[in-house]
Amino acid sequence: MEIDNHLVLQNELKWLQAVINQVIANYLLHEGHERHWSEITPPDLSNNKSPFAVIVNDWKLGVFDRIALGLAMAPHLRPEILDIFFGRNQLYDRQFTEFGGIIDNGHTGFLPTGQTLLFLVTAVNPEYRSAVLDLLGRESKLIVEEVIILNETETHIPNCNGILGFSNRWMQFFLTGEMPKLEHSASFPAQKITTNMEWEDIVLDSNVMSQIEEINSWLYHGNTLMEDWGLKKILKPGYRALFYGPPGTGKTLAVTLLGKTTGRDVYKIDLSMIVSKYIGETEKNLARIFDIAQHKNWILFFDEADALFGKRTAANSSNDRHANQQTAYLLQRIEDFPGTVILASNLKANMDDAFTRRFQAMIHFKMPTAKERYEIWQNAFSGTCTLHSDIDLWRIAEDYEIAGGAIINVLRYCALSAIKRGDSVVIKRELMNGLKKEYKKDNKTLSTVK
Secondary structure (H helix, E strand, O other), X not given: OOOOHHHHHHHHHHHHHXXXXXXXXXXXXXXXXXXXXXXXXXXXXXXOOOHHHHHHHHOOOOHHHHHHHHHHHHHHHOHHHHHHHHOEEOOOXXXXXXXXXXXXXXXXXXXXXXXXXXXXHHOOOHHHHHHHHHHOOOOOHHHHOOOEEEOOOOOOXXXXXXEEEEOHHHHHHHHHXXXXXOOOXXXXXXXXXXXXXXXXXXXXXXXXXXXXXXXXXXXXXXXXXXXXXXXXXXXXXXXXXXXXXXXXXOHHHXXXXXXXXXXXXXXXXXXXXXXXXXXXXXXXXXXXXXXXXXXXXXXXXXXXXXXXXXXXXXXXOHHHHHHHHHHHHHHHHHXXXXXXXXEEEOOHHHEOHHHHOOOOEEEEOOOOOHHHHHXXXXXHOOOOOEEOOOOOHHHHHHHOOOOHHHHHHHHHHHHHHHHHOOOOEEOHHHHHXXXXXXXXXXXXXXXXXX
């Protein structure tokens, strides 16, 4: 029998409506106030296979959690059940302050706040207040997974006056059973990165590969070591690594391959959307990333991490002091993060020593040797696009120090040049022109073959 996901949510909201009406009756001593709202039994979801029921059961959500979920969902599905909160306090001829809620120009209905949830649960049972505050706290499963969101308020306004929002992603999941992917946006300034390549397609120094294998081992066995072996009493949670070296030497590719081979999503953080000139905004933006990723099995990748994790300076001005406070905050968040964080930088010297001391791995991606370059060149031109027989590839590898990423750029240029001629074989002039373009990026010169 097919489950009507929408009907499951509607039944949940009917229960919430009954709870709301009863709490207000209890609080204002209306007819029927003798009955306690907790006597109204929520829908039985024990044998229900809808997405909403699965989450309620798997996460072992209680009545308070379900009230919070219903409140947050109501403006999206049944806004009319919240209209009762528009009632006015006749003593002061204004709305009841204790009901919380916000009226917005873009929405004609009542938007619940954290205070609304507090009122429903604690109006006749003030002893439940700490339980509700925990439900709205940073460690709450519903908050961590961003099912519900308690929006921030201005510093002079109580936190619980923030709107109790509901995630559009989770709404879609509850209605369809399909969880949409996280989008690259201001609320989640990161992008999932993948690769079609395999480890055999990348050419790296044997020492680098052995260190990467250590990270790989942690990704496979870290949970066993921390939980089953009891090392969480001794070791900090998570794993932190620094990849440093010139551009194009395989740092990003190595991260994506680690994710691919261990079944983890890799999210590359967009630092342009993280770093802000306004005091406190960078920390807030980064906190959002870590909060979302806290319980996900992801690898967080900070490329060109110098912009965020660079050296601290002498505190000679308020800006310097703020920058140092920001660095200290980032250090603490990374140190407490239970997942895997990999930073990439062109130069190790650019990184603050406080970070580097806490890395479990610091891997130097050097410029490839002539032998390694020869292997990269061979791999690059081993497909449909090949090199003319008069090209001495070993000589090219010996004479031109170039990173693997740049060699791939040369491949792209040469393939386009060849296909425009109606051919798949690259001639020497095209290869040298491709090399010239890459050298020019570093303000170097290279004569083309005439």
